Amino acid sequence: MLNLESSEDIGFLDYADDFDDAYFENGTLILITLSEPSGSISHVVDGVNKNPDGSYSVYIHRVVPEVGTDDIAIWQLFLGLESEKLGPLENVDIVIG
Numbered sequence: 599m600l601n602l603e604s605s606e607d608i609g610f611l612d613y614a615d616d617f618d619d620a621y622f623e624n625g626t627l628i629l630i631t632l633s634e635p636s637g638s639i640s641h642v643v644d645g646v647n648k649n650p651d652g653s654y655s656v657y658i659h660r661v662v663p664e665v666g667t668d669d670i671a672i673w674q675l676f677l678g679l680e681s682e683k684l685g686p687l688e689n690v691d692i693v694i695g
Contacts, residue, residue: 610674617678628656630675630692638666641694643677653689660694 617627632641644657656677 613676617676621678625678625680628677628679628690630656630658630673630677632658632673632675632694634660634671634673636662636666637669637671638663639671641673641675643675646677646679649691653691655691655693658692658694 617625621627640661642659642661644659647655647657649655658675
């Protein structure tokens with residue numbers, strides 16, 4: 599996952615262009631949108647697990663600093679999975695902690 603926090607030169611569509619037809623032959627992309635009350639809050643993907651029922655869980659850790667900005671931030675996370683291909687309607691649970 600690319601950390602876009604420190605790069606103002608890369609836009610949403612610029613990053614999305616990296617996922618072309620060749621990528622989707624062997625990979626899957628999960629798009630996650632998160633809203634935070636402060637732009638100082640960041641996120642780390644801790645892992646992706648396949649559950650016994652066949653669904654998947656994505657574990658995301660929120661990094662909350664002691665002092666933050668007083669703005670609202672919308673984060674767009676691109677999570678590319680190359681090891682296993684999810685179907686287009688697979689159940690994916692997002693677990694934030």
